[in-house]
Amino acid sequence: MLKYQSQAVAKPYFIAAIGLFVAQILFGLIMGLQYVMGDFLFPEIPFNIARMVHTNLLIVWLLFGFMGASYFLVPEESERELHSPKLALALFWIFLVAGALTIVGYLAVPYATLAEITGNDLLPTMGREFLEQPTITKIGIVIVVLGFIYNIGMTILSGRKTVVSVVLLTGLVGLAVFFLFAFYNPTNLVLDKYFWWWVVHLWVEGVWELILGAILAFVLIKVTGVDREIIEKWLYVIIAMTLITGVIGTGHHYYFIGTPEYWLWVGSVFSALEPIPFFMMTLFAFSMVNRRRKDHPNQAAVLWALGTAVTAFLGAGVWGFMHTLAPVNYYTHGTQLTAAHGHLAFYGAYVLIVLTIISYAMPLLRNQGEAAPAKAQNLEKLSFWLMTISMVVITLLLTGAGIMQIMTQRMAEEPMSFMAVQDSLATFYWLRVIAGLVFLVGLFTYIASFFAKDKAAPMATK
Amino acid sequence: MSEPFTKSMARNIFIGGGLFSFLLFVGLTVDTMERLPERDNRQNITPEVALGKKVWEDNNCVGCHTILGEGAYFAPELGNVYQRLGHSTEAIKVMIKSRPVEGVPGRRSMPQFNLTEEELEGIAQFLKWTSEINTNNWPPNIQG
Incomplete structure (x- = not known):
């Protein structure tokens, strides 16, 4: 049924996305209860931990979704098989395991302990909203995203180039570039906040909208003719x-x-x-x-x-x-x-x-x-x-x-x-x-x- | 059929408009960086303040509180907590130190972080420093 066999690598990405979505909602409900029953699950899962799990799971499962979407639509747009389905599968497992370990870390030990054992002192990037991941996880995200963009980019560049795939690639490259500001954490809180928004705002009100537009356009082409x-x-x-x-x-x-x-x-x-x-x-x-x-x-x-x-x-x-x-x-x-x-x-x-x-x-x-x-x-x-x-x-x-x-x-x-x-x-x-x-x-x-x-x-x- | 508005015109608006916007944004950022020293209170960033920001991050304080309005909305704004607690770094330290380990039945309670005296001084100095940033008179009142 698939036009290109390598599109099949999208499937595990979508399944993982849905699984993490369920976990995200469960933690959302925990927080909802903590708003009215202040001591719910305290001190085992304090609100800040539940919130971090809730928001980080959201980001990670959306990234799984974007990656799955790319692996599915890019071969079809490019009219060729994916550059490397093996790389796509390997990155899937790396991303899933790294993500799961990070969440387990959030829940298993106090956040300060997690910061200490993951070497936050060497390059402090933790403890900022949505960017709470240990620095080592952030580096892992960069590696996974670069491998992903390489795979998608090679497929697009050596195949048919459509507006949908080029806009998607532009959005993905933007996602990778602006994430790099997550590693800039100056002591001056004002500077910190200024460039923190280069990750957060320029993602969700910038380059992610390119990804959104490309996926929507692809689906509309397919379902409307x-x-x-x-x-x-x-x-x-x-x-x-x-x-x-x-x-x-x-x-x-x-x-x-x-x-x-x-x-x-x-x-x-x-x-x-x-x-x-x-x-x-x-x-x-x-x-x-x-x-x-x-x-x-x-x-x-x-x-x-x-x-x-x-x-x-x-x-x-x-x-x-x-x-x-x-x-x-x-x-x-x-x-x-x-x-x-x-x-x-x-x-x-x-x-x-x-x-x-x-x-x-x-x-x-x-x-x-x-x-x-x-x-x-x-x-x-x-x-x-x-x-x-x-x-x-x-x-x-x-x-x-x-x-x-x-x-x-x-x-x-x-x-x-x-x-x-x-x-x-x-x-x-x-x-x-x-x-x-x-x-x-x-x-x-x-x-x-x-x-x-x-x-x-x-x-x-x- | 001649099209008044073609795909290549649309593409040019995207590329031109996108590039122009980014360049303008970078230009505004350069200007902002030049003006920040007058507003961001950087001359008062002492080693204690720097340590305080590290303590703030290592304990994920922003997971419950807002600071200058950004963060989580579960616990009070801390950008002006120094003023709210009577311009006292000591009061901030007492507040953090005194949290019950098992929480307060039925109520929201800040965890007991077991900070050292040095860390407590750092976080208090960091919050005092933050309260002296020129924020265009935000928050509107002492309650944050």
Whole structure:
């Protein structure tokens, strides 16, 4: 069923991604409970450890997803086998084992001990948000990513070069280059923060959007049959807007960390335009599906693709815009509103694009033909709605909590203390835990979809 | 059929717009680097402050707290904790030292990190130094 046999290396990457996704959500639920039952699992798993596991697992499983997506789509775009399927498999195991050891390290010993035994004193890079990995793990990530880019790059350069594959490669190279700033950790906190954003912002509001756009374009070409020329033109315009707004849009992180005042203006103006590429992505996805030349049997993949565009626009675009202007951000900076935006943006843009390519590719990788059985697709669609609606509810609850927090802690004449405010938000946090449980049900439904068979099939049960 | 807007025009906007944006961003960064010494309080980075930042990182403090609004939203902002605790590094040290090992029943509690006196002094000096960065008057009030 696969056009190129080497595309099969994508399968373990996708399976690992889904497995780590489950673990990520379990730790999210632990944190959700710790918000309302402060001593839950204390002192065995303090909040900071659970959070680090939650966010690091997210990053790692999305990287697994991006890699799987690349190994799947690049041979097809390049019209040749992958440069080295063996290298791809070797890097898979290295990345999985290194990732697992890092997570075990987080959970098994105190973080300070982990820093000590992994030699953080030699090149201190740990203990910064999202970059908590031991330095040795960071070096491992660089090696894995370089090997991966070499493999993908060799395949693209010696095969047919399409806009999709070249944009994807550009995004991946950007990912590798900006990660190098993770190794720069000056003593001056202001400098540290300034360049920390070169990893974090230039990833998620920069080069990752190129990867997102390329994967979305690939899936839309496949499921709509619309002329590649049209889709590629859209892709160029969208990612052009991404970079034009998003690169200098980094300035919306430079309001209150010690950087000059002009960033209040520069950051506000450019980041206010950041929803544009996401809005265009929504128009793009719907217009391609409306102009489809065929009805692809994998309708679940179409739903994931449309869902990605809409939810990314809501989470990254609308919820980002809500607090991106400096006078607003002065009151919202570092509140639950930030958490609300982070959740829906990451889910909408990056979780959903990985699930989109998995949905499109898995039936082919599993020799099911172009699409999974109807029953499996129905479960997939159900899981999409369960996860997406519960994530929107989580976002709304955190937004409510954030607004309350801003009013009582930041804007009140007699501001309340942080902890008093947190106590007053318990109702929001309890409801968030419930929505989180619904999300977990959705995730299990998603996994169940891989095991569902139609009644006519020989293995069917009653 | 002649197309008013072609793929190669779209590509040129991407390449031109992308490169221009990065160059402008690098230019703004160079300018920022020149202006930072007036604002970032670097003249007061003592060996204690440097040690304090290391202690801050080695114990993953940012996993619960925000500092200048960045980090986790589980525990109070620490960019102005020096002022909040009455301009006292001693109060910061007492706060960190006094955490119960087994936590507080039903409540959020900071872990007991068993820091040495030198590390405690470092973290306190680091937080005092941080509170003296020019942040465009953020946070809005003492509660952070």
